[in-house]
Amino acid sequence: MKRWLGISLLWALLAIPWTGQAETWREAFQYQVTQWAQELALQDPRFSPLLEASLNHQGLGPNSKQWLVTFSADNKHIGYMVVEEDPNGFALLEYGLGEYTLFDQETLDELQSNQQKISMHYSGLESVWLDEERIYDAKSGERYPLEAGIPKTDISSAVRKGALLHTAVNHESIPYEEGWIKPGEVIKQDVEFIDKMSQGEVAYIARLFQNTVTAPFKVVGYHHWEDQLFIELDDYGSRYIPFQYALQMGHFYE
Numbered sequence: 001m002k003r004w005l006g007i008s009l010l011w012a013l014l015a016i017p018w019t020g021q022a023e024t025w026r027e028a029f030q031y032q033v034t035q036w037a038q039e040l041a042l043q044d045p046r047f048s049p050l051l052e053a054s055l056n057h058q059g060l061g062p063n064s065k066q067w068l069v070t071f072s073a074d075n076k077h078i079g080y081m082v083v084e085e086d087p088n089g090f091a092l093l094e095y096g097l098g099e100y101t102l103f104d105q106e107t108l109d110e111l112q113s114n115q116q117k118i119s120m121h122y123s124g125l126e127s128v129w130l131d132e133e134r135i136y137d138a139k140s141g142e143r144y145p146l147e148a149g150i151p152k153t154d155i156s157s158a159v160r161k162g163a164l165l166h167t168a169v170n171h172e173s174i175p176y177e178e179g180w181i182k183p184g185e186v187i188k189q190d191v192e193f194i195d196k197m198s199q200g201e202v203a204y205i206a207r208l209f210q211n212t213v214t215a216p217f218k219v220v221g222y223h224h225w226e227d228q229l230f231i232e233l234d235d236y237g238s239r240y241i242p243f244q245y246a247l248q249m250g251h252f253y254e
Helices: 002-043 045-052 105-114 190-199 243-249
Strands: 054-059 066-073 076-086 089-097 119-121 128-130 135-137 165-170 202-208 213-225 229-234 238-242 250-253
Touching: 002 045, 002 054, 002 066, 002 076, 002 089, 002 165, 045 066, 045 076, 190 202, 190 213, 190 229, 202 243, 213 238, 229 243, 238 243, 243 250
Parallel strands: none
Antiparallel strands: 054 066, 066 076, 076 089, 089 238, 119 128, 128 135, 165 213, 202 213, 202 250, 213 229, 229 238
């Protein structure tokens, strides 16, 4: 009896630190997400509703150390963040506004009508749902050819604990017109990009999935954090990705 009592006490003691660590991680995660939301709202009023919204987070695949955070109000999504954890802490990889977030549940429900199991794969603009036969864009649900494959591109972000947002610029998006992208001079530097944005519209064309998919976007703004530039794409709502990552995946045109 004493032996089993000792084992029970040992398990109880082992459980206490684990529970404390889980709570500490959750609190640190939520605090960091809230801090980013506050900083965004301070410089860009469009993000203010995030401060009053409820938030939910889910892992983006087993052992990925990446999480999708969705902000909701009045029973609909209003924004999202993609957060990664590494040995240096949490980093903000991507974020946006609008009802259509990454890996939206309603879109997923439509895709699962064939009853096949669908998994999530995050890789910036190449984020997809996939099953045994198909690949779908994680934002729009658009089906991609199987030969596109599932690439993995590392996304580096300097937006971490205590990061300050210095500048927020947004241009009201003009409705799409046929032939709206007319590529001109290629923009290669962040300073040049900011200058061109002050003069007019900038287009972005991404070459995704090993050049099997061409994806054109309108660039409608940017956020200049203290150590990194994020550009705003019009992609079923507002979508912010790091400028340097965007250069890896395609080209900007004035």
